[in-house]
Amino acid sequence: MPRLVEFANLLAVLGLGIVLLAAYGFQFALGELPCPLCTLQRIAFALTAFGFVMNLRFGAKPAHYGLIILAALFGMTASGRQVMLHIVPGSGAYGSAVLGLHFYSWAFILFGLLVLGVAVLLLMGVPAAGTRHQPGVPATAAAFLVIALVLANAVTTFVQCGPIECPDDPTSYWLFSR
Amino acid sequence: MSSLLFLLTAVAMIIGWAGRWRLAVGVFVVAFLLSLAWLNHHITDPLALGF
Numbered sequence: 152m153p154r155l156v157e158f159a160n161l162l163a164v165l166g167l168g169i170v171l172l173a174a175y176g177f178q179f180a181l182g183e184l185p186c187p188l189c190t191l192q193r194i195a196f197a198l199t200a201f202g203f204v205m206n207l208r209f210g211a212k213p214a215h216y217g218l219i220i221l222a223a224l225f226g227m228t229a230s231g232r233q234v235m236l237h238i239v240p241g242s243g244a245y246g247s248a249v250l251g252l253h254f255y256s257w258a259f260i261l262f263g264l265l266v267l268g269v270a271v272l273l274l275m276g277v278p279a280a281g282t283r284h285q286p287g288v289p290a291t292a293a294a295f296l297v298i299a300l301v302l303a304n305a306v307t308t309f310v311q312c313g314p315i316e317c318p319d320d321p322t323s324y325w326l327f328s329r
Numbered sequence: 330m331s332s333l334l335f336l337l338t339a340v341a342m343i344i345g346w347a348g349r350w351r352l353a354v355g356v357f358v359v360a361f362l363l364s365l366a367w368l369n370h371h372i373t374d375p376l377a378l379g380f
Contacts, residue, residue: 187371190331194364197338201357204342209350218357225361229368235376298342305335312331 156275157290160206163268164293167200170261171300177254178307183246184321188233190308192258195226197301199265204294210284211277216269223265230258334364 174193177183185193202219206212233255237244244253252260278284286294311317313325337360345353 187331191364191368191371194331194334194338197335198357198361198364201338201342201345201353205345205350205353208346208348214354218354218361221361225364225368232368232372294342294346298339298346301335301339301342305332305339308335309332314332315330317331 153275153278156211156272156277157207159268159272160203160211161290161293163203163265164200164207164290164297167196167203168293168297168300170196171297171304174254175300175303175307177247181247184311184324185317186233186245186319186321187317188229188236189245189254190312190317191229192226192233192255193304195222195229195262196258197297197304198222199226199262200297200301204297207286207290207294208284210282211272213273213277216273219269220266223262223269226262227259227266230255230262234259330363330367334360334367337363 171193174185174189178185199219199222202215202217202222205215205218209215233245236242237253237255246254249257308317310326311321311324337356341353341356341360344356
């Protein structure tokens with residue numbers, strides 16, 4: 152895999168890790184529990200990370216980019232829906248604003264940028280089929296970081312929501328309020 | 330349900346990193362389809378938009 156493409160995929164995995172960490176920052180430092188749509192947006196970020204992790208492991212493939220685009224479109228649908236819920240003046244908002252935009256607005260922008268980034272990476276070309284690829288230490292570390300964050304989200308989401316469904320406006324953790 | 334979606338996605342990544350491409354993509358597809366169904370479950374309320 153050309154070094155620039157590999158570096159871009161590495162940056163994407165790290166960037167998605169930072170997004171998941173930032174969401175945790177707001178959840179645990181500010182006590183803002185994620186709503187069901189917010190959680191679905193986190194899931195979409197995790198699903199997009201899958202495609203980039205596969206690129207780091209197997210080398211860039213059009214199929215991996217296709218999966219990233221599908222996941223990003225899913226994320227745009229979830230975040231766009233939440234933007235629409237709060238777009239009318241006076242309809243309120245959910246959570247804190249960062250630089251004037253709420254998380255779901257930033258998520259919508261980030262998913263759009265992911266689609267744009269993947270389009271640019273596809274224009275840069277992919278290796279020929281059968282090309283051997285060996286992930287390096289930075290790629291392995293980045294992949295393990297994002298896998299650990301997704302696993303942590305599985306645990307904390309279960310603690311917050313339980314086995315079935317989160318309340319629309321969560322105020323406490325399911326496991327601690329039983 | 331949401332925690333299961335995270336778990337499936339993580340499992341897909343772990344299987345992929347272990348070198349099982351087809352199985353990893355298969356688990357991803359299951360996670361993606363379940364996520365779509367879960368999103369559909371959560372977007373039934375009408376939007377308060379007027380045009």
